[in-house]
Amino acid sequence: MINSLSLRSNYKTLKKFTYLNQASLGLVSEKTATSMIEFLNEIAKHGNAHMSDQDEVNFFQTLRNTCCRLFNCNSRNLAILSSASELLNQLPYLLDLKKGSKVVLVKSDFPALFRPWQAFSEKNKLKTHFVDENLNVDLTSSIIEIIDNETVAVVVSYIQYATGSRIDLQRLQKITKKLNIPFVIDVTQAAGAIPLDISKIECDAMVCSGYKWLGGHGGVAIAYLSDNLINKTPLMPGWMGAKNPFNINNDKLDLAFGAKRYTQSTMSYISLKSLNVSIKEILNLGIHNIASHSENLKKYLLSSLNKDKFKTLNGNEKLLSSHIISISNNEMDSTKITKILFDNGIICSLRNGFIRISLAHYNDQTDIDKLLSVLNKL
Template structure:
C-alpha cells in the first residue's frame, strides 16, 4: 500500500500521528455528510425506505469487516450505550466477578463499577507488571490467571487504549467460555486498522466507536452481539426496531416482536440521514484498504522509529505484544513530558500523552516525513 494522503484534506505543515484520538475525514466521507445535510431541503423526497436501506447497508458493511452476519449488528450512538446494553442482559447466575485491565478507558470501567454496586459483584482490576521486560506477555498471563469459576464478565479492549498493548483475545475468550463467563470487547482502538474476526474470538459483544480507526463521524457506533445476548432487552423501545416497522401505515398495529437479531438494540433515530451515509463511505474505504494492509503499512512506516528510539533511552513494547497502528513510547527518566510537548507543538507534530506513555497512532495518510519529524524531535530532546 502507498500513502493515501490524497484522499484527505491535510495540510503538509502538520504531522498528524494521532488517529487514536480522532481520525481526519476522508473527502468521500465529508461529501456524504454534506449530501446528507442537503437532503433535508426537500423533506417530501424522504420516503419510508430511506429509514431502512442505508441502515441495512451500514450493518452489512460492518458485518463484513468483522466476519459476522448482518442481523448480528446494532447501530448505536456511543460505546457506553453498547456496554450498558450488554450489562443489562447478563445472566447474573454465571458468577460474581468482573475482570478489567488496569487504566482501561473510562467507558469500559464505569459501567462495570455501577453493575457491581447494583448486583453485589466484585470488580477485579488486573494491572500490568511494574517492570518493562516482557510487559505485554506478563500482563496477558495475569489476566488469564485471574479468570476463575466465579468470573462473570471479562471486559477488555483488543489493544489497551493508552499504550497499544495487545491482548490475546482468543486465549482469554476460550478461558472465559470454559467458565461460562461473558467476553465484552471495546474494539474502538483496533477495529478498522487491526484484523478482527468474531468467529475466531467469539465475543458476546464487540462495540466500536466510529470516529477513530473506522474513520467515520462522531456519535456513530457499531456493535456486534453474539447469540447469548441477542434475545435481550434493549435500553429503549423504539418504533423502528419492532417487527413490520417498514409498514408506516400499520405503525399503530403495535407489535410485541422485535426485528431479527441485534437490531432490537438499535438507538432511536438510528436512520440518521447525515451520519449513516458518512459511516457507510468510511467503511467502504476501510474494507477496500483491508485492515491487514493498514497494519502492514503502519509497521513499515514506523520501523526506523521503533528500531532507533531505544538507543536514546525510550522504551517500546515488543512487537508481538502491541499494535503497529498504535503504541506507547515511554520516555527516559530525566525527560519531561511537558518539555517534549512544547517541542512537538513547535513542529506541529500531533500525538497524545496517555498515562505514562506518549501514544503514537499513524495511519495510511501518514508518510515518511511525518515519522522523520517525530523521530528527529525525540532524538533532539533526549540529547539535550
C-alpha cells in the same frame, strides 16, 4: 522509502500537520466528507421531501451490510448504535451472569468499559477486579491468572487505547468458554487498523466506535451481538428497534428480528453515510495491507528512536500492536514533549503520562522522520 498506503491528498490536514493521532479523533477523508456534504445538501436539509420513511430504515441496513464485510459476520448479529456506551451500559443487565463475586477488567482500559460495571456493582453483590498492566508482562497472561470460578464476566479492549498492548483473543476465549463466562470485547482501537474476523472469536458482544480507525464522523457505533443476546429484550428498547418502525402501535412490544432491535431511534444519518463510505475506503485498501503498512512504520520508528532517551511503554515489542506506540522520555515530562511536538506541527496524544503515536494508512516515512527529528534532539 515507506510511502503512504492511501492518497495523502485525500486528507487535507496533512498539508499543514504531521498527524499521528488517528487513535484519538481520526482524520476524515475528503471522499467521506464530500459524501456528508452531498447528503446534507441533496437529502437531509429537505426533510421528507427527499427522504421517505423507508429511506430512513434503509440507511441502517446499508451500513449494516458494509460492516458485515469488515467483520465477517451475519447481518442479524450486527447492531447500529449512536455510541458504544449505548450497549455497554446495558450488558451488565443482559448477560447471563452466573453466581460469582467479580467481573474482570483492565485498570488502564477505557472508562466506557468499566464504569457500567462500577455502577452495577453498587446495587449488586459484585466486585470489579482490575488487572494491572505490567510493562514487561503479557497482559493476556495477567488476565487469565485471575479468572476463576468466581468470575461472572470478562470485559476488555482488544487493543489498549493508552498503551497499544494487544490481547490474545484466542487464548482468552478458550478460558471464558471453558468456564462459561460472558466475554465482552471493545475493538475501537483495532477495527480498521488490523484484521478482525468475528467468526473466529467466541464472544457475547463486541463494540466499536466509528470515529477513529474506521474514519467516520462521531455519532455512530457498531456492535456484534451473540445469538443469545439478539433474542433478548434490550434494557432500553427504542422505537427504531421495531419490526416496522413506522407502523406504530401499542398492542405489544414488537421488536425487530436480531440485533436490529438494539437500534434505539433516529440518528445522525450524515454520520451513518460517512461511516459507510469510510469503511468501504478501508476495505478497498485492504485490512492486511493497512496492518502491514503500520508494522513497517513502527519498525522504522523504533529502529531510529534514541533508546538512551526514550523507552517504549512495553519493553517487549512483540506485545505491542503495530499501529499504537506509547513512549516516554527518561528525563523530560511527556506533557512538555507533547507541546513541543504540537508547536512543530506534529499531532500526538498524551495518555496516562505517555506520548501515544498512532500510525495510519495515510502516514509515510517523512512523517516518522519529522517526529524523530524533534524527539532525538531533546
